[in-house]
Amino acid sequence: MKFLRKISTWKTYFVLLALYVFFVVFIMKGMSAIGPENLGPLDLLFSYSPEQVYSHFDSYGEAGRASYQRAAIFSDGPYMLVYTAGFMVLIMILAKKLWPARGKMHRLALVPVFPLLFDIGENSAIVAMLRAYPERMDGAAQIASLFSSLKWSSVGLTSALIAGLAITLLIRKFKP
Numbered sequence: 761m762k763f764l765r766k767i768s769t770w771k772t773y774f775v776l777l778a779l780y781v782f783f784v785v786f787i788m789k790g791m792s793a794i795g796p797e798n799l800g801p802l803d804l805l806f807s808y809s810p811e812q813v814y815s816h817f818d819s820y821g822e823a824g825r826a827s828y829q830r831a832a833i834f835s836d837g838p839y840m841l842v843y844t845a846g847f848m849v850l851i852m853i854l855a856k857k858l859w860p861a862r863g864k865m866h867r868l869a870l871v872p873v874f875p876l877l878f879d880i881g882e883n884s885a886i887v888a889m890l891r892a893y894p895e896r897m898d899g900a901a902q903i904a905s906l907f908s909s910l911k912w913s914s915v916g917l918t919s920a921l922i923a924g925l926a927i928t929l930l931i932r933k934f935k936p
Contacts, residue, residue, distance in 0.1 A: 764869055768852035776846035783839045788831070794824040801828060803836075803882055807909045810901035817893055829890040832883045840879050847872035847918050854925035858932070871921055874914040882907035 794801060799816050802808055808816075817825060852869040859865040885904035889897045 761863070761866060761869075764848060764852055765856065765866060768849045768856065768869070770853065773846065773849045773853060776842055776849060779842045780839075780846055783835075783842060787835050788839060794820045794828055801831075802886055802904065803832075803879070803908060803911075805908060806912050807905045808901070809905070810896065810898040813889065813901040813904070814896060817890070825890055825893060829887055832887050832890070836879075836883055840876055844872045844876040847875075847922070850922060851918075851925065854922070854929055857929055858925060868921060868925075871914075872918050875911050875918060878907045878911035878914060882911055 794816075799819050802813060802816060805812075820828060848869045851871065852866060855866045855868050882904050885900045885907060889900050889904065892900075
């Protein structure tokens with residue numbers, strides 16, 4: 761926590777934000793439309809059935825599946841670390857402004873670790889299914905879907921936390 765407190769500045773946040781935008785625009789952009797049917801990656805969906813997984817995999821084609829697997833292994837990992845660090849730094853900045861002397865409240869900055877862990881679980885299951893394709897792994901598909909739902913729910917919770925901290929800070933700033 762001490763290291764996170766130290767590096768949590770607006771400068772650090774904007775560097776992470778720039779890296780995030782870079783990933784979205786240049787690295788992850790190609791993954792938004794895989795295969796001839798331009799279906800997006802599973803990890804952008806909130807949930808899915810095993811049938812949807814294999815319908816997506818079939819439509820991606822061999823090249824699309826290989827591309828998805830490479831992206832899930834090599835691109836999504838750094839992307840996850842960037843968005844997690846960005847969330848953590850932003851929450852710590854807001855928490856330090858709201859509670860400068862209350863270190864326990866600074867632990868709120870650890871909330872973004874949950875989306876990261878669920879994202880790792882989701883990607884691991886997806887990569888396992890891609891490697892086993894055309895063999896079906898329905899159990900892995902259900903686990904991947906659960907991780908996707910947990911990831912997006914925890915991203916929503918993290919976003920709500922950030923909004924709540926920012927609103928609280930604004931109220932305190934403008935309160936007479």
